[in-house]
Amino acid sequence: MFQIRVxxxxxxxxxxxxxxxxxxxxxxxxxxxxxxSFGSERTGAPVxxxxxxxxxxxxxxxxIMEPDAIIIQDPTxxxxxxxxxxxxxxxxxxxxxxxxxxELGLGELVKGRQAERFCTLPAxxxxxxxxxxxxxxxxxxxxxxxxxxxxxxxxxIKAINEKFSGKVAAGNVAAATEAYNxxxxxMTGGAHA
Amino acid sequence: xxxQPVKFxxxxxxxxxxxxxxxxxxxxxxxxxxxxSINSGHxxxxxxxxxxxxxxxxxxxxxxxxxxxIAVNATGCLEVFSTPYPESSWxxxxxxxxxxxxxxxxxxxxxxxKVKGKTDVRVVAQGGDxxxxxxxxxxxxxxFERNDDVLYICYDxxxxxxxxxxxxSATPPAARTATTMPVGPEPGNVFxxxxxxxxxxxxxxxxxxxxATVADLRxxxxxxxxxxxxxxxxxxxxxxxxxLGWGTASSDTILMARLAKESGMFPVFEAEHGEVTGVLKIRxxxxxxxxxxxxxxxxxxxxxxxxxxxxxxxxxxxDRNIRKYGLLEDExx
Amino acid sequence: xxxxxxxxxxxxxxxxLCRPEVICAYPISPQxxxxxxxxxxxxxGRLTPCEFINVESEFAAMSVAIGASAAGARAYxxxxxxxxxxxAEAVYNASGLGLPIVMTVANRAIGAPIxxxxxxxxxxxxxxSGWMQLFAETNQEAVDLHIQAxxxxxxxxxxIMVCMDGFILTHAFERVDIPSQxxxxxxxxxxxxxxxxxxxxxxxxxxxxxxxxxMEVRYLAHAKQMQAIERIPQLAAEFKQAFGRDSGGLIRTxxxxxAETIIxxxxxxxxxxxxxxxxxRLEGHKIGVLGIISYRPFPLAQVRAALINSxxxxxxxxxxxxxxxxxxxxxxxxxxxxxxxxxFTAIAGLGGRPITKASLHKLFREAEGEALPPVTFxxxxxxxxxxxxxxxxxxxxxxxxxxxxxxDKGIVSAKFG
Numbered sequence: 039m040f041q042i043r044v045x046x047x048x049x050x051x052x053x054x055x056x057x058x059x060x061x062x063x064x065x066x067x068x069x070x071x072x073x074x075s076f077g078s079e080r081t082g083a084p085v086x087x088x089x090x091x092x093x094x095x096x097x098x099x100x101x102i103m104e105p106d107a108i109i110i111q112d113p114t115x116x117x118x119x120x121x122x123x124x125x126x127x128x129x130x131x132x133x134x135x136x137x138x139x140x141e142l143g144l145g146e147l148v149k150g151r152q153a154e155r156f157c158t159l160p161a162x163x164x165x166x167x168x169x170x171x172x173x174x175x176x177x178x179x180x181x182x183x184x185x186x187x188x189x190x191x192x193x194x195i196k197a198i199n200e201k202f203s204g205k206v207a208a209g210n211v212a213a214a215t216e217a218y219n220x221x222x223x224x225m226t227g228g229a230h231a
Numbered sequence: 232x233x234x235q236p237v238k239f240x241x242x243x244x245x246x247x248x249x250x251x252x253x254x255x256x257x258x259x260x261x262x263x264x265x266x267x268s269i270n271s272g273h274x275x276x277x278x279x280x281x282x283x284x285x286x287x288x289x290x291x292x293x294x295x296x297x298x299x300x301i302a303v304n305a306t307g308c309l310e311v312f313s314t315p316y317p318e319s320s321w322x323x324x325x326x327x328x329x330x331x332x333x334x335x336x337x338x339x340x341x342x343x344x345k346v347k348g349k350t351d352v353r354v355v356a357q358g359g360d361x362x363x364x365x366x367x368x369x370x371x372x373x374x375f376e377r378n379d380d381v382l383y384i385c386y387d388x389x390x391x392x393x394x395x396x397x398x399x400s401a402t403p404p405a406a407r408t409a410t411t412m413p414v415g416p417e418p419g420n421v422f423x424x425x426x427x428x429x430x431x432x433x434x435x436x437x438x439x440x441x442x443a444t445v446a447d448l449r450x451x452x453x454x455x456x457x458x459x460x461x462x463x464x465x466x467x468x469x470x471x472x473x474x475l476g477w478g479t480a481s482s483d484t485i486l487m488a489r490l491a492k493e494s495g496m497f498p499v500f501e502a503e504h505g506e507v508t509g510v511l512k513i514r515x516x517x518x519x520x521x522x523x524x525x526x527x528x529x530x531x532x533x534x535x536x537x538x539x540x541x542x543x544x545x546x547x548x549x550d551r552n553i554r555k556y557g558l559l560e561d562e563x564x
Numbered sequence: 565x566x567x568x569x570x571x572x573x574x575x576x577x578x579x580x581l582c583r584p585e586v587i588c589a590y591p592i593s594p595q596x597x598x599x600x601x602x603x604x605x606x607x608x609g610r611l612t613p614c615e616f617i618n619v620e621s622e623f624a625a626m627s628v629a630i631g632a633s634a635a636g637a638r639a640y641x642x643x644x645x646x647x648x649x650x651x652a653e654a655v656y657n658a659s660g661l662g663l664p665i666v667m668t669v670a671n672r673a674i675g676a677p678i679x680x681x682x683x684x685x686x687x688x689x690x691x692x693s694g695w696m697q698l699f700a701e702t703n704q705e706a707v708d709l710h711i712q713a714x715x716x717x718x719x720x721x722x723x724i725m726v727c728m729d730g731f732i733l734t735h736a737f738e739r740v741d742i743p744s745q746x747x748x749x750x751x752x753x754x755x756x757x758x759x760x761x762x763x764x765x766x767x768x769x770x771x772x773x774x775x776x777x778x779m780e781v782r783y784l785a786h787a788k789q790m791q792a793i794e795r796i797p798q799l800a801a802e803f804k805q806a807f808g809r810d811s812g813g814l815i816r817t818x819x820x821x822x823a824e825t826i827i828x829x830x831x832x833x834x835x836x837x838x839x840x841x842x843x844x845r846l847e848g849h850k851i852g853v854l855g856i857i858s859y860r861p862f863p864l865a866q867v868r869a870a871l872i873n874s875x876x877x878x879x880x881x882x883x884x885x886x887x888x889x890x891x892x893x894x895x896x897x898x899x900x901x902x903x904x905x906x907x908f909t910a911i912a913g914l915g916g917r918p919i920t921k922a923s924l925h926k927l928f929r930e931a932e933g934e935a936l937p938p939v940t941f942x943x944x945x946x947x948x949x950x951x952x953x954x955x956x957x958x959x960x961x962x963x964x965x966x967x968x969x970x971x972d973k974g975i976v977s978a979k980f981g
Contacts, residue, residue, distance in 0.1 A: 311772060
């Protein structure tokens with residue numbers, strides 16, 4: 039079972055991200071369970087959502103305390119809460135930022151871990167560019183697909199088309215595709231933007 | 232008014248006149264085809280204004296709906312005296328659920344009729360002033376706001392009579408009830424700002440609001456029939472004296488209702504979509520004293536420890552009603 | 565059709581397939597997504613004929629459902645928590661009148677302190693209301709139970725609450741098989757009321773009943789639930805035949821055949837319990853699980869039979885009878901009267917406190933060793949509790965309890981549970 043925790047702020051589509059991730063996994067024939075952190079948070083408040091992916095039925099209902107991957111939609115959360123709590127040693131981290139992991143002062147976190155599993159992505163900019171809204175969730179999902187290989191880009195695109203339609207869907211697909219390629223480039227280039 | 236005004240009336244009563252009218256102008260209650268919706272044998276007190284009012288109102292609604300009527304009843308005197316199982320006075324399909332939910336239950340019945348395409352079946356909800364102005368007020372307002380296809384009739388006897396005469400928000404100032412005893416410097420019920428439910432109903436902008444008394448039953452029948460010709464939320468506030476709760480002679484129920492109207496204590500009017508469209512003028516104005524004196528609930532305002540100051544305040548209320556609704560015939564008319 | 569969807573949306577689709585004629589909606593978390601989805605279906609004309617009524621309170625919601633049901637319409641509503649309490653008088657009235665309304669309860673704690681998260685306090689507070697209560701373990705089961713509930717309710721002319729854990733199920737996206745309209749139509753016949761408001765045949769419903777008949781009327785409500793004990797397994801079997809799935813029934817056992825210790829619970833926590841038990845089984849523990857689906861009627865004989873060959877049981881429940889202990893545990897103890905089985909109660913997950921495998925591992929081992937007090941409060945922060953008790957000993961004006969505890973515990977938003 040692969041467990042993902044998504045951190046962000048109310049209004050950034052955090053819960054939607056986890057849900058779409060579960061839909062993408064379902065499209066690949068797997069079992070998936072997405073759920074929010076059950077808060078009554080308002081716009082701008084820290085929000086957490088979870089997603090489990092497995093090849094068999096998922097019965098577990100506890101929150102994800104030891105994630106295999108963490109997606110952070112808002113880098114300002116780094117100073118507010120312990121977003122990396124419980125991250126497995128071989129875990130993945132994808133962060134929405136124009137700055138690199140090192141520039142964000144997260145060098146310590148990476149120590150003793152697999153550095154190639156840490157990546158940043160200017161997801162807000164991608165959202166603005168393709169959808170016209172500063173919503174980073176879809177680019178991050180595609181970036182996560184590239185970074186982890188847990189899901190395929192085509193599945194993310196299927197999930198996008200299930201959630202959105204028309205221009206919004208097309209914009210999101212474009213954002214996802216660019217995000218996916220960006221992360222792939224960084225990985226093959228070995229440099230994290 | 233849409234009915235033939237009665238041209239002759241016996242001194243002291245407005246309730247007769249059918250014999251002098253053409254058959255088609257006669258009241259529902261005078262007709263051979265009246266439905267007797269609330270059949271005889273019920274257990275209302277002698278002189279019960281509510282039993283009389285409900286009989287006229289529901290029979291009129293039955294006549295207007297071609298006997299396709301479902302009645303919903305709040306808990307209260309009407310419910311209790313009409314239906315101790317296995318006896319039931321109701322000749323119409325009738326449901327009692329709770330004290331505070333009759334308007335919502337009626338909404339549900341109306342929704343069921345709509346969804347089943349039985350558009351000919353109409354719905355009446357009814358309750359006393361306690362259930363209408365107090366405990367069921369939220370449900371009533373909700374039903375008004377949604378403009379559900381329900382005629383709601385409030386039988387107002389100005390207190391919780393079923394439980395033993397306790398104050399409701401429809402109890403008049405200074406009146407004695409079991410919870411507003413005539414003791415202390417301000418005996419009886421407080422002088423509040425009042426809760427004028429017909430006006431609150433009008434504020435919802437619903438198609439039809441009317442007040443009526445059991446002193447003018449033809450006016451009541453006319454208003455019920457008019458209401459039943461319309462769709463959406465409709466409200467009739469019917470003034471029904473209670474001999475037990477008011478301490479009046481059971482033979483004086485009609486008289487009390489008439490004096491309430493003639494003194495200006497109970498304005499009789501009708502309104503459509505929030506606008507007053509007609510009032511029943513006062514025929515022979517009387518001071519509120521004349522209305523209050525026969526009622527034991529006001530006895531502490533008269534006699535040895537008389538409180539003319541409090542009577543004057545009540546007169547001021549009546550005077551305000553008269554001005555507000557234009558209850559006096561205009562000069563020269 | 566298999567779908568990856570939100571629990572609430574799946575339930576809304578199931579309700580729609582049951583062809584409700586009147587739906588009353590009033591917002592309260594966490595059931596809102598269900599009625600929102602239904603409202604959209606009605607508005608779009610996909611669910612027709614159906615009247616969707618936005619009411620002004622839960623009390624009105626149940627009252628409208630009462631009127632609709634008494635007038636012969638299939639009526640549905642959903643609520644939770646404070647909403648269920650606010651409609652409580654009408655909840656009793658619906659069952660007292662014998663009206664087969666189906667209501668989803670998205671189980672949520674009751675305040676004060678106000679809390680929107682999951683536990684079972686709400687529906688269990690209506691334990692004696694005369695409503696049947698069926699608890700779903702998964703969203704699939706929530707879907708299936710609603711279909712079975714309409715059938716059972718209308719057969720017996722008694723109302724049913726389908727209980728699903730708020731947020732944990734209602735807001736979870738997972739795989740759900742949504743049946744076809746054809747399948748549901750074949751399983752669920754149109755509503756034929758036993759009593760109906762009909763001008764062609766007037767009846768009086770809801771009149772006063774005195775001491776001479778009230779006991780009999782109440783007993784018959786009980787008798788209906790005893791009939792349900794028979795019908796629930798039959799309807800589940802028929803459901804399996806028609807839909808190909810095990811869903812519903814009175815109870816569900818898991819690894820109980822040779823179990824010495826049996827864990828008893830209701831709702832979604834059964835999944836976490838089963839995962840824990842699987843891990844313990846690998847280590848050789850003789851432990852099993854008994855899930856209770858039908859809380860009312862309570863299947864005394866079936867629970868007894870499921871436990872009889874074990875040595876001990878632990879009831880893990882998301883509810884608390886303040887001043888006493890467990891609520892479900894009391895019923896289970898009643899079921900095992902005279903067996904000499906050792907029983908323990910664990911109060912867990914109140915107000916959404918996560919129930920983790922780690923805590924369950926420890927708890928279940930303690931239960932096996934019979935090293936538990938009769939009532940355990942799982943993951944209770946004793947330090948915070950004792951600090952407050954001490955504060956109250958020291959100061960008369962010790963202030964609001966909830967605020968004090970939160971002060972002591974620090975900022976909650978920094979935690980993910």
